Amino acid sequence: MVTSREIRLKSRPVGEPVHDNFELATVEVAALDDGEIQVRNLWMSVDPYMRGRMTDRKSYVPPFELGKALQGGAIGEVTASNDPDFKPGDIVSTMFGWREVFNVSPKALAAGGMGAVTKIDTHGLPPQAFLGVAGMPGLTAYVGLLRIAALKDGDVVFVSAAAGAVGQVVCQIAKLKGHTVIGSAGGPEKVAFLKSIGVDHVIDYKATPDVVAELEKVAPKGIDVYFENVGGVHLEAALNSARPFARFALCGMISQYNETGKLTGPPNIIQAVGKSLRLEGFIVSNHYDLAPQFLKDMAGWIGADQIKWNETVEDGVERAPDAFIKLFKGENLGKMLVRLG
Amino acid sequence: MVTSREIRLKSRPVGEPVHDNFELATVEVAALDDGEIQVRNLWMSVDPYMRGRMTDRKSYVPPFELGKALQGGAIGEVTASNDPDFKPGDIVSTMFGWREVFNVSPKALAAGGMGAVTKIDTHGLPPQAFLGVAGMPGLTAYVGLLRIAALKDGDVVFVSAAAGAVGQVVCQIAKLKGHTVIGSAGGPEKVAFLKSIGVDHVIDYKATPDVVAELEKVAPKGIDVYFENVGGVHLEAALNSARPFARFALCGMISQYNETGKLTGPPNIIQAVGKSLRLEGFIVSNHYDLAPQFLKDMAGWIGADQIKWNETVEDGVERAPDAFIKLFKGENLGKMLVRLG
Known part of the structure; x- marks a missing residue:
């Protein structure tokens, strides 16, 4: 038995x-x-x-x-x-x-x-x-960055939870496509990993008193794409630094999942109007039509040592x-x- | 002189x-x-x-x-x-x-x-x-509803500041296209006007202790499109009642324009992830390419007495x-x- x-x-x-x-x-x-x-x-x-x-x-x-x-x-x-x-x-x-x-x-x-x-x-x-990388988190990164945020040449990309299962793939797809990438993560080990995979600017949010100001500093011309995994002050920072017509792929908001009190929304959501921002949530299971192309691309990238x-x-x-x-x-x-x- | x-x-x-x-x-x-x-x-x-x-x-x-x-x-x-x-x-x-x-x-x-x-x-x-109606506010309604929110058959439409310059046109375009329309406005005179132009459910937000609960009540199956003019609790209500894949045209947030303290964002923004919502801000001047078609459509609608x-x-x-x-x-x-x- x-x-x-x-x-x-x-x-x-x-x-x-x-x-x-x-x-x-x-x-x-x-x-x-x-x-x-x-x-x-x-x-x-x-x-x-x-x-x-x-x-x-x-x-x-x-x-x-x-x-x-x-x-x-x-x-x-x-x-x-x-x-x-x-x-x-x-x-x-x-x-x-x-x-x-x-x-x-x-x-x-x-x-x-x-x-x-x-x-x-x-x-x-x-x-x-x-x-x-070759499964659901990898596909989530691929869908969010390429379909939902519709990444295009010259975009500056900001990623929260950048050293997580999804974030690490987002960073590397954006890098291999030639983008400037800003990643946020907590602690020196994650920061070192993100630097090792070529992320241009890493924000250690646990060591940063003001994420909004820090993003302004490392992205003085603003951001075009935000890959949202965290919510809270990270979303506020992204709205604040967004260039006109920036696109936000809303993948998750882990900072909110265990909240038992009243949640707080981004106080500067009004900037979405004046800057013509697009914030779009997505669930990877609605985008399985991209899985074959994703697997083909990912196999090539891993083979070429472009994804770690x-x-x-x-x-x-x-x-x-x-x-x-x-x-x-x-x-x-x-x-x-x-x-x- | x-x-x-x-x-x-x-x-x-x-x-x-x-x-x-x-x-x-x-x-x-x-x-x-x-x-x-x-x-x-x-x-x-x-x-x-x-x-x-x-x-x-x-x-x-x-x-x-x-x-x-x-x-x-x-x-x-x-x-x-x-x-x-x-x-x-x-x-x-x-x-x-x-x-x-x-x-x-x-x-x-x-x-x-x-x-x-x-x-x-x-x-x-x-x-x-x-x-x-035939100028900037009318074009704003047309662009927001048809291009940004991409209105499609069967959508239930929620409009805040529904009796305002833009809102009154949004309500009527949606109605003449056969949609169920829920409008929010303040005071009996506005409510009466909205009913007179065929709005299906009118929320008098000044007489409603809980706009979130009220929208749930009048739209028990949820909403597919939100035309946002107000911000604050109206945006929270729309997020709460949004069906999966709902689209929000963010035109303005008048409740926030004069705020001198800390603004507050929608506490339930996280629902945009799970329900795959799209929130998109827009400025009408980026969409003047639609003006000729708008003027033609609007002239026809006014001539047919479909827009008051x-x-x-x-x-x-x-x-x-x-x-x-x-x-x-x-x-x-x-x-x-x-x-x-």
């Missing part, structure tokens, strides 16, 4: 998530049914957007259910198969993270419209790259809550991952 | 503009030079955007100069002409408001890139309509500061005008 350990949502976080919001459980994995495959996860992802699903409110995805295993991106290896399209040893990407082993019917899942089981040709990349990346790794499914909690403390450099295999 | 009375900016307003910020002066108008025409203004416009130009700060137009006559949209009659393209009796639109009589060289002005002198064929409309409008009129250039000050107290129904002729 195969068993699997999984992390369940025990209670909904109020403010920052804490260990007591999660519980570890062990389940027995049933014998394979017709059409099913069994997958042993090698890696799982924790992402800031998951915080939203832990709260019981209407959103673009339903909330996680209490007492059930959480969900999220994972890369695993097929260990048994009753589906002719999959064979043991195949590497697959699924949304069945937060657990070690599971059975799933790829065809039934696809028919239900849920996140599909996708066989991955790793092209020599480590499999966990498909949870990072950082990972922060925790080991074991029991450490997944730690990994998730650390995201909101800014303790990850690059993609935060949990190794399960 | 022809004389002209004009209104000058005496001091820059701090907060709401007051009478003491303005002064009336009388000047002698010189004899006509080569290429010049003399214009006697019939009507002048006061518009909320002028408040921004009274403050000394960088913006999309330079600030007004102290001690000099203000500027703004005006409709006048040519009384003498040294330019073969203009003859006495011609009706012209210029940016030389806030004065009674002036000389100008249309060709020199056009060469300088300043607001041109435009001869108007009134097509039987009263000339002041070219400061309102209200005006609030003050008489005499000496009343122009009153007219302007009343804008910020919401005392205008429809377009606020000053009759000079």
Whole structure:
């Protein structure tokens, strides 16, 4: 009998998530049914957007259910198969993270419209790259920068959470396309990483008393594109430094996710009128039509050594809550991952 | 000797503009030079955007100069002409408001890139309509609704300052195109006007303790387009009620123009991410390419009795500061005008 350990949502976080919001459980994995495959996860992802699903409110995805295993991106290896399209040893990407082993019917899942089981040709990349630069965070960077912000020649690009899973890719795509890039991140390690990948100006927001003034200083002529991951004073700074017709890709606002009091909006939102700014939110799952082109471009960039990346790794499914909690403390450099295999 | 009375900016307003910020002066108008025409203004416009130009700060137009006559949209009659393209009796639109009589060289002005002198064929409309529904406010409504918000079939449209010069046109274009329209305005007279032009739901924000809850109530399925003239709680309400992929045309935020303390942004701006909202500011002068089509459409709509409008009129250039000050107290129904002729 195969068993699997999984992390369940025990209670909904109020403010920052804490260990007591999660519980570890062990389940027995049933014998394979017709059409099913069994997958042993090698890696799982924790992402800031998951915080939203832990709260019981209407959103673009339903909330996680209490007492059930959480969900999220994972890369695993097929260990048994009753589906002719999959064979043991195949590497697959699924949304069945937060657990070690599971059975799933790829065809039934696809028919239900849920996140599909996708066989991955790793092209020599480590499999966990498909949870990072070559996966959802990489595609998010690509979509936000190229489609939503409609990056064009000469644009000066500002990126918040620039050393995070998405931000690090945004910075490097903008750099390889010849742009001036300003990145904001917290702490000397992240600053050093961003400098090592060619970011022109790095703002250490934890060491900067006034992010608005600092952005004015490092971008004296202003910015044309803002890739928004943080919200709060970073959005205010971007509005303040925006040139006319600047475009903001609103990917996330991590500074707001755990706020329990009244949130505060950017006090200078009025500048969007006079400077004809465009602020546009997006969810990467609405832009999967760009995935094939993204994978082609990203493979080329990685091959040409134009994209580097950082990972922060925790080991074991029991450490997944730690990994998730650390995201909101800014303790990850690059993609935060949990190794399960 | 022809004389002209004009209104000058005496001091820059701090907060709401007051009478003491303005002064009336009388000047002698010189004899006509080569290429010049003399214009006697019939009507002048006061518009909320002028408040921004009274403050000394960088913006999309330079600030007004102290001690000099203000500027703004005006409709006048040519009384003498040294330019073969203009003859006495011609009706012209210029940016030389806030004065009674002036000389100008249309060709020199056009060469300088300043607001041109435009001869108007009134097509039987009263000339002041070219400061309102058939002029800049009308074009602003048209551009914001059709280009910026990209109105499409089935959209539910929310309009703030719906009984103002721009808002009343937004409501009626949306209605004649078959949309459900929700308008917000202050006071029973404006509410009655909006109902008379077919607005489906009117929110009297002055009589409503909670605009956010009220919009939820009258638009239970949400809104797809928000035409933003006000800012503050109206923007918060629109974000709260926005459906996925809603588009916001940010035209102005009159609630913020006189604020002297710290401005406040919409506390729920984070909803722009999860709902993939697009918020886009615009300045009508960047969209004059749509003016010919606008004039053609508007002439047809007015001819078919599909567009009605209200005006609030003050008489005499000496009343122009009153007219302007009343804008910020919401005392205008429809377009606020000053009759000079």
